[in-house]
Amino acid sequence: xxxxxxxxxxxxxxxxxxxxxxxxxxxxxxxxxxxxxxxxxxxxxxxxxxxxxxxxxxxxxxxxxxxxxxxxxxxxxxxxxxxxxxxxxxxxxxxxxxxxxxxxxxxxxxxxxxxxxxxxxxxxxxxxxxxxxxxxxxxxxxxxxxxxxxxxxxxxxxxxxxxxxxxxxxxxxxxxxxxxxxxxxxxxxxxxxxxxxxxxxxxxxxxxxxxxxxxxxxxxxxxxxxxxxxxxxxxxxxxxxxxxxxxxxxxxxxxxxxxxxxxxxxxxxxxxxxxxxxxxxxxxxxxxxxxxxxxxxxxxxxxxxxxxxxxxxxxxxxxxxxxxxxxxxxxxxxxxxxxxxxxxxxxxxxxxxxxxxxxxxxxxxxxxxxxxxxxxxxxxxxxxxxxxxxxxxxxxxxxxxxxxxxxxxxxxxxxxxxxxxxxxx
RNA sequence: GGAGGAAUGGCAGAGCGGUUGAUUGCAGCAGUCUUGAAAACUGCCGUACUGAGAGGUACCGGGGGUUCGAAUCCCUCUUCCUCCGCCA
Numbered sequence: 001x002x003x004x005x006x007x008x009x010x011x012x013x014x015x016x017x018x019x020x021x022x023x024x025x026x027x028x029x030x031x032x033x034x035x036x037x038x039x040x041x042x043x044x045x046x047x048x049x050x051x052x053x054x055x056x057x058x059x060x061x062x063x064x065x066x067x068x069x070x071x072x073x074x075x076x077x078x079x080x081x082x083x084x085x086x087x088x089x090x091x092x093x094x095x096x097x098x099x100x101x102x103x104x105x106x107x108x109x110x111x112x113x114x115x116x117x118x119x120x121x122x123x124x125x126x127x128x129x130x131x132x133x134x135x136x137x138x139x140x141x142x143x144x145x146x147x148x149x150x151x152x153x154x155x156x157x158x159x160x161x162x163x164x165x166x167x168x169x170x171x172x173x174x175x176x177x178x179x180x181x182x183x184x185x186x187x188x189x190x191x192x193x194x195x196x197x198x199x200x201x202x203x204x205x206x207x208x209x210x211x212x213x214x215x216x217x218x219x220x221x222x223x224x225x226x227x228x229x230x231x232x233x234x235x236x237x238x239x240x241x242x243x244x245x246x247x248x249x250x251x252x253x254x255x256x257x258x259x260x261x262x263x264x265x266x267x268x269x270x271x272x273x274x275x276x277x278x279x280x281x282x283x284x285x286x287x288x289x290x291x292x293x294x295x296x297x298x299x300x301x302x303x304x305x306x307x308x309x310x311x312x313x314x315x316x317x318x319x320x321x322x323x324x325x326x327x328x329x330x331x332x333x334x335x336x337x338x339x340x341x342x343x344x345x346x347x348x349x350x351x352x353x354x355x356x357x358x359x360x361x362x363x364x365x366x367x368x369x370x371x372x373x374x375x376x377x378x379x380x381x382x383x384x385x386x387x388x389x390x391x392x393x394x395x396x397x398x399x400x401x402x403x404x405x406x407x408x409x410x411x412x413x414x415x416x417x418x419x420x421x422x423x424x425x
Numbered sequence: 426g427g428a429g430g431a432a433u434g435g436c437a438g439a440g441c442g443g444u445u446g447a448u449u450g451c452a453g454c455a456g457u458c459u460u461g462a463a464a465a466c467u468g469c470c471g472u473a474c475u476g477a478g479a480g481g482u483a484c485c486g487g488g489g490g491u492u493c494g495a496a497u498c499c500c501u502c503u504u505c506c507u508c509c510g511c512c513a
Binding site for chain 1: 435443444453454471472473474475476481482483493494
């Protein structure tokens with residue numbers, strides 16, 4: 001979330017940011033409300049501190065008198081302290097209520113978009129940061145979408161997933177399963193080579209972690225919730241991996257911190273429907289390799305480009321036709337300041353499929369997580385970034401569609417040492 | 426799941442009702458000495474809120490309670506350790 005002091009000092013910027021995000025009117029009002037609540041908070045706090053200071057002073061005097069054996073004099077002070085105590089408790093209740101309201105309001109304010117974020121409301125308004133190849137590959141007549149290829153070559157089975165679990169839980173089989181595993185290993189090896197520490201995190205997180213990265217309270221309905229133990233299935237490795245450094249004060253020399261993790265990701269995808277969810281286009285469980293960086297604020301945009309190039313490198317090595325979009329204000333995630341989406345061209349479906357999202361959250365997550373670094377005497381919030389490198393299900397779909405041939409699905413060169421075969425037939 | 430024990434600053438480890446935000450050691454930072462380094466010595470060394478500042482307030486796993494006063498006593502939750510049971 002944003003810091004109140006930042007909002008106060010940069011009110012115009014915050015309001016302009018909300019406008020760019022096409023925010024509703026009530027968010028603009030929330031900004032006013034936040035500033036007022038913070039003023040109220042401050043004066044209540046000052047009042048309580050003064051009452052407590054009096055109480056502490058009197059208590060110390062009572063202690064001194066008791067030591068000297070002057071019990072009668074001590075008695076006089078007791079009733080005074082009792083009164084102060086009641087007063088303090090009263091103010092504390094008000095203070096707590098004010099702070100709760102303030103926090104609730106702050107949770108409703110999204111991150112402020114970076115200046116380079118284009119104006120716009122819908123995905124059509126996203127800026128093409130790096131265009132796809134010209135002309136786009138054309139597989140000609142008879143090319144099949146991946147779900148038909150899956151049936152033909154038995155790569156994955158969605159109906160079996162329905163039997164075992166429900167819609168949107170694919171079962172990969174045989175060479176399909178091996179291709180999946182090959183991609184995981186390839187992506188992890190590439191991340192390691194780029195200096196990312198490999199992490200195997202828990203697949204369930206507690207409430208604090210979900211709040212830290214911003215899934216709570218904003219996106220609660222998107223997560224599977226294990227109510228009996230109050231745990232959430234992770235929608236992305238970003239959640240457990242970024243939270244590793246929650247509530248930590250890092251030494252500046254420790255930065256940047258680069259971590260990667262492969263995990264299955266679980267998403268309820270409530271509200272999705274239609275042809276766009278066919279096959280592997282949108283599923284409830286998919287594998288993803290995530291890269292996360294924790295960096296100095298002055299380096300974060302440089303880092304964002306570095307991560308962008310890492311992901312672009314992966315797609316180039318796989319030989320998939322892709323483009324990069326800079327998301328517009330209206331299409332950007334709640335917690336992000338700047339997001340680049342990677343889309344792979346599906347010639348068979350004649351549409352672009354999102355396979356990666358690389359974002360800079362600036363201090364939005366680190367403020368929630370109290371993730372800071374010390375440099376000399378000064379302490380600052382770090383910037384956090386993450387990106388998919390890459391999301392598997394759609395990559396598998398893309399490889400199947402783009403690499404289909406009369407003989408079968410051709411495995412990209414770089415994956416062959418991982419799969420042990422060149423063709424799915 | 427059952428029975429005990431524990432939780433204090435970056436780490437180790439005192440304190441167990443009254444100037445204790447907290448002794449001490451290590452680590453860290455600054456300095457003296459030195460050609461340099463080591464050693465020795467001196468000083469500094471938690472976080473948050475608040476205040477122009479001096480300062481004030483809060484925090485000794487979380488929450489609640491007793492008391493004029495709690496790191497210290499009580500209740501509760503959580504986590505960790507030991508033993509038993511179960512188990513990939």
